[in-house]
Amino acid sequence: TQESLAKTETLYQTAQALIAFDSLTEMLQTVVDGAARSIPARQVSLQTVSLRERRIIHFVRGGEDRNGIASVNFEELWDGLGGWVLRNKEPVISNADDDERREGALARKRARNARLGSRMVVPVRFRGKLFGVMQAAKMRGEPDFDRRDLELLGAMANQAAMAVENARLFDEVQRLANTDELTGLSNRRDLFDRGQRELDRSVRSEQAVCALMLDIDSFKAVNDTHGHSIGDEVLREIAARIQGAVRDVDIVGRYGGEEFAVVLPETELDIAIVVAERVRHAISNRPFDTGAGSLDIQASLGVAQADKRGGETIGHLLDRADTAMYVAKTDGGDVVKAA
Known part of the structure; x- marks a missing residue:
């Protein structure tokens, strides 16, 4: 279908754009911007996290209302839909008229105050490794997201996950090349x-x-x-x-x-x-x-x-x-x- 072709073209263009960047942050920004254009969504964000250290590593924003995306710390992310996805490793759609109980009271209040409508969150993961979440939001009064939107966001998140994994592998190769195996010091x-x-x-x-x-x-x-x-x-x-x-x-x-x-x-x-x-x-x-x-x-x-x-x-x-x-x-x- 025309829609499937458009989705494939979006993913291809994003994959091609990723080749041009050395910086992981630039790669993640490319994925987020591509998602914001393609879904479409007013707000798209991507957070990579360290679950062990309970901290956010990367926080990338996109969409025409990107400046409206509030900065949150790990605990605030954990309290919201992003935290639910991190815990359950499943994608989720939450529409404006839902009585959303998958997130805490403070997260629901932030969403209401920002006049957010339909929202989607998907895990950013690669071969079983969970790196973070990717989120998209519309404003109140706009049409809700549907399953096709969720699938496209998930596909974009997969590209982000591959970029994170490739960067991790590159860093590991660099570390091994520069490290004395016995002591862990510089070689x-x-x-x-x-x-x-x-x-x-x-x-x-x-x-x-x-x-x-x-x-x-x-x-x-x-x-x-x-x-x-x-x-x-x-x-x-x-x-x-x-x-x-x-x-x-x-x-x-x-x-x-x-x-x-x-x-x-x-x-x-x-x-x-x-x-x-x-x-x-x-x-x-x-x-x-x-x-x-x-x-x-x-x-x-x-x-x-x-x-x-x-x-x-x-x-x-x-x-x-x-x-x-x-x-x-x-x-x-x-x-x-x-x-």
């Missing part, structure tokens, strides 16, 4: 990429940057005595203790083997030495609980500050910190040395 490549960007930024902003290199003292003896599985436990705990001793903005990575590196943005050398001492104390002051029992672990650390005039690569900065670290090791270990 060497990511450490160098992010560290170089920070170094370049520091030259433009005329801010100091320091690097810290750490090597576990006598780590070979841990592996030889207790086995590599215990060595892996120690490496994971070292990573956790380093992260606990530095700022969120600092870049922590596994350099290789039992060596770790930290890039410290906007940090002068004297402060970097204090940070390195804090890391050293975090490692040496408390035994490591492992499958082989309690182990005392120490580490040697080297610190270097980047040349503020620029021209230095992150590799060269880390090499200088590495040289200082080996001075610390030759001095007996469990100490901090500056380049």
